[in-house]
Amino acid sequence: MAAPNLLTAGLEDHDLRKLSEYREVGGYAALEKAQEMTPQAVLDEITGATLRGRGGAGFPMGRKASLLAKDTGKPIYLVVNADESEPGAFKDRDVMGLTPHRLLEGCLISAHGIESKDVFIYIRGEYEREYDVLSAALEEARAEQLLGEVAITIHRGAGAYICGEETALLESLEGARGQPRPRPPFPPVNGLYGAPTQINNVSTIALVPKILELGAEEFAKIGVPSAPGTAVFSLSGSIARPGNYERPLGTTLRELIYDVGGGVADGRELKAIIPGGSSVPILTPDQIDTPMDYDSIGAAGSFFGSAAIIVIDERVCMVQLALRAAQFYMHESCGKCTPCREGTRWLVQLLTKIEAGEGEARDLDLLASVCDRMLGKSLCALGDFAVYPVSSYLRKYRSDFEAHLGGECPFDDSPVAGIFAPVDQHTGHAHQAPVPA
Amino acid sequence: MSTSFYAKVQKLRKRYPQSRSAVLPALRLAQEEHGGWLPPEALREVADALDETPAYCLSIASFYDMLNLEPVGRHMVEVCTNLSCALAGAQAVLDEFADALDVRPGETSDDGFATLRAIECAGGCGRAPVVIVDGAYREPVRPADVPEIVEELRGRS
Numbered sequence: 001m002a003a004p005n006l007l008t009a010g011l012e013d014h015d016l017r018k019l020s021e022y023r024e025v026g027g028y029a030a031l032e033k034a035q036e037m038t039p040q041a042v043l044d045e046i047t048g049a050t051l052r053g054r055g056g057a058g059f060p061m062g063r064k065a066s067l068l069a070k071d072t073g074k075p076i077y078l079v080v081n082a083d084e085s086e087p088g089a090f091k092d093r094d095v096m097g098l099t100p101h102r103l104l105e106g107c108l109i110s111a112h113g114i115e116s117k118d119v120f121i122y123i124r125g126e127y128e129r130e131y132d133v134l135s136a137a138l139e140e141a142r143a144e145q146l147l148g149e150v151a152i153t154i155h156r157g158a159g160a161y162i163c164g165e166e167t168a169l170l171e172s173l174e175g176a177r178g179q180p181r182p183r184p185p186f187p188p189v190n191g192l193y194g195a196p197t198q199i200n201n202v203s204t205i206a207l208v209p210k211i212l213e214l215g216a217e218e219f220a221k222i223g224v225p226s227a228p229g230t231a232v233f234s235l236s237g238s239i240a241r242p243g244n245y246e247r248p249l250g251t252t253l254r255e256l257i258y259d260v261g262g263g264v265a266d267g268r269e270l271k272a273i274i275p276g277g278s279s280v281p282i283l284t285p286d287q288i289d290t291p292m293d294y295d296s297i298g299a300a301g302s303f304f305g306s307a308a309i310i311v312i313d314e315r316v317c318m319v320q321l322a323l324r325a326a327q328f329y330m331h332e333s334c335g336k337c338t339p340c341r342e343g344t345r346w347l348v349q350l351l352t353k354i355e356a357g358e359g360e361a362r363d364l365d366l367l368a369s370v371c372d373r374m375l376g377k378s379l380c381a382l383g384d385f386a387v388y389p390v391s392s393y394l395r396k397y398r399s400d401f402e403a404h405l406g407g408e409c410p411f412d413d414s415p416v417a418g419i420f421a422p423v424d425q426h427t428g429h430a431h432q433a434p435v436p437a
Numbered sequence: 438m439s440t441s442f443y444a445k446v447q448k449l450r451k452r453y454p455q456s457r458s459a460v461l462p463a464l465r466l467a468q469e470e471h472g473g474w475l476p477p478e479a480l481r482e483v484a485d486a487l488d489e490t491p492a493y494c495l496s497i498a499s500f501y502d503m504l505n506l507e508p509v510g511r512h513m514v515e516v517c518t519n520l521s522c523a524l525a526g527a528q529a530v531l532d533e534f535a536d537a538l539d540v541r542p543g544e545t546s547d548d549g550f551a552t553l554r555a556i557e558c559a560g561g562c563g564r565a566p567v568v569i570v571d572g573a574y575r576e577p578v579r580p581a582d583v584p585e586i587v588e589e590l591r592g593r594s
Contacts, residue, residue, distance in 0.1 A: 075454075087519045087558040118454075125465070125503045126559055128572050153452050158461055159502030161557065175457030177500040193454055236521035236562035243563040278520055278558075308562070310521055324523055328557055334500075419523045420531055420555045422502075425543030 004222065006210040006230045007095055007102065007203060008246045017133055019140040022101040028146060030212035034109040035148075042113035046208060048216030052227050054091075055081055055164075055201025056276070056305050058294040061208075065114050065198055067188035074195035076116040079173070079187075080107060082123040082202045083157050083164040086277035087328060088308030091232035092202035094244050096123070096130040099206065100137035104152065106205035109212055111150050114198050118151050121202075122169050125157040161332035165380045166199045168334065179336045180380035203232060223249035227293045231307045235261040238268060238313035249293040253283070256292060257311055264313050272312040272397070276305020278325050279385030281392035282312075302392075317411035318397040319404055320419070322390045323351035327421035329386030340383030343374035347390055348423065354401060357408045364401055367394060442470060446486035456487050460497050463487060464504055473513065474505035502556070510545040510552040512590045514538065515569040516578075518555045521562035525577065530566050531555060533583040551590065 010016055010025030022028070034042050047062025068076060080103070084092040096103060107119045123131055131154065138152055155173055162168045163178040170192050172178035191197020207229055211219045220228040227249040233256055236242045240262030247256065253273055257263065264270050273283045275292065280303040283290065287300050294304045312321065330344035350367045353359050371391040374383050394401055403410045409417070445466060450459040463486060467479040480494045498504040516522075516531045531542060534553050540546040542555045561567035564576035570586060578586070 084560050085558060088521055088562050089558075090560040090562050093560045124560070125501070126569065129574065155458070156462065156465065157501070158465060158504050160500060172461065173458060174455065175460040175497070177497060234563060236565060237524045242521075242565070274520075310524075310562070312524070316524070321520065324518075324520060328519060331557060415526060416520075416523045417528075419518050419528050420542050421518055422543075422555050422557055425555065 005246050006222070007099065007206055007232055009210070011098055016099045016101060017097075017137060019101060019137070019144060022099075026213065027101055027209075028105055030209040031105050031108050031146065034112050034212050039113050039115050042109060042212070045211055045216045046110075046113060049211045049219040050226070050228050051204065051207060051211060051219075052294060053201055054203035054207070054231055054307070056086070056303075058227070058304055061110075061200055061204055064188060064200070067186070068114055068198060069189045069196040072196060074193075075118055076114055077192040077195055077197040078107065078111050078114060078116045078119045079166075079169065079192060079197055079199045080119065080121040080202060080205055081164060081166065081169060081199055082121050082127075083169060084127075084202070084306075085124055085161040085164050085332075086279060086306045086308060087325075088236055088274060088277045088310045089234055089306040090236075091234050091244055091307065093127055093130055095202050095206050095232065096127070096134050100134045101141065102209055103134070103202055103206045104137055104141050104146075106208035107152055108147065108150055109208050110198070110200070110205055116198070117149055119153070120173060120192070121152065121154045122163070122173055123154060123156055124163075125159050131156060160334075161328075162334045162380075162382060165382065168380065169199070170197065177334070179334045180382075182379055224291070224293045224296075226295045231292070233260075233292065234306070234308040235311070236308070237274075237310040238265045238316075239263070239311040240265050247292075250291045250296070252289050252291050253309070254288045256309060257288070261309075261311070264311060266313075269314040270311065271314045271316055272318070272393075274308075274310035274312065274389075276303045277308040278310070278328065279303075279381075279388055280305045281388045282396060284396055303388075315411065315413040316416060317355075317409055317414040318393045318400040319351060319355045319409065320411070320414055320416040322393045323348065323355055324416055324419055324421060325389040326351055326386060327423045329382060331421070331423045333382060333386070337378035337380075337383060339374045339377035340386065343370055343383060344386045346370050347386060351390070354404050355409055357404055357406065359401075359405055361402075361405060364394065364398070364405075367401075442467070442482060443486050446483070450487065457489065459487055460489060460494060461501070464494065464498055468504060473509045474507060476508075508545070508549075510550055512551040512571055512593070513554070513569075514551055514586075514590075515554045515556040515559070516542075517557070517559045517561070517565070517567040517569075519558035519562075521558075522565040522567055525565035526579070527566040529580045530568065530578055530583065533580040534568075534587070537583050537587040 014021040167181035168178040187197040326347040371387045484491045545552040568578040
């Protein structure tokens, strides 16, 4: 039996942007149910469902809520991370743009569970249409008095990947530069405006109504025991049918790429798989039978991340791909921590040199060494995210790198060749960054 | 400063427990009202409306990619060149826009008609290559679509 859709349920024959149609598929019934329960009973359902964060880290939502500081005399805030910016990820955009009420209902149930009256949804600045859809849905819900005493405020970002990092998001929401905070204290103790704060991803919160509707026990039957439920998998890159597809956790990469996505585009050979967005270590074709859930992907040496699968075909030069990824992290580093700020630039410089055919064997060792010195050395994970692609491409596709030593890039048909990145806009031309001596 | 801008910012301010949270929305609003960028007087207006200093507002504006501290063209064309879009042929799209608009990425055409930019992942990877034209997503955009988009913009301005 095919597993039920949870986040996308009802979309096949309803326009779920409208409150009336959302009600036709049972919308806001879970909220009514939750309101008759005690907050603790609501949290028990979420905890019992082992709802793990769909944003990247996979931390169980219920456990996060249990860490909220009690009786501080301050308000408790619920913050929804809708700053989706991970390269390869576009699931939250569709959740907000197609089923905005499911997110809002999830906010209201979650707010009841943690006894919060103030919800902030931090949506990335570029998502204009989704902001409009979500705002209209919020107005509709408000007009029908579904919000009760809860205030939901939609706050728009202005273009900064780092604001998807939870403490940077809080800084940005407080009107500061989006730079991560040292931890501890963690947000459940000292978050927004110094108050206890629960932060969850859009796709996590939007699953909450279904947990209440089905009950934790039924929900836990979907997916795998360590990570029940479904995820919206974003398929992109060299794939025949790119797009967002909701499937249970534990669906294998083979099923996702071949059965769901139609295989590698134009019948090409598979060269590599990025399973969770550009920040995670790359997987090789022999790992195609790995189930997509947090623990299985972890055991395979990567991360579930944001369930954003980027398919890489045989034509692609891994040095170019590493360089483009490194340019992204250099551009997005907030500049607070030295290893990340300087290290991302060194990665770009070394990879530029290697791609230009000016690298020597020792540059590959130097590249690995820079990665080692960056890993785990910064306040947030961005510095690590810059390392994972570069170090894993270098380790698993070393022959691609070696083929560049003392000569031109041998990948004549690579679609990533000469790609111009935003960091190049400062120098005027692609790949003109100064090369370290 | 127009009273309406001041009034709008006060409305934004009321949404938050602390007024500093309104700096980012106020900067976005100021940019809209100043032709797509933030000249020094726009930073002063935001600062005055929120009891901040212009320097503080500049420190925020300089952090975010969508806030512009230099004049931009009447139209903004942004081409995502991150991994999925690169794999789908974004460079050819960027080159085509550069030709059609006679401008290099990162720059504004001499006649002030358009600014062309390469941007980082816009969240449309499954409909790549993604182009954002004056804030609206176009996806996917192929090189052959570029002349029509540029024509449309010329008709608008």
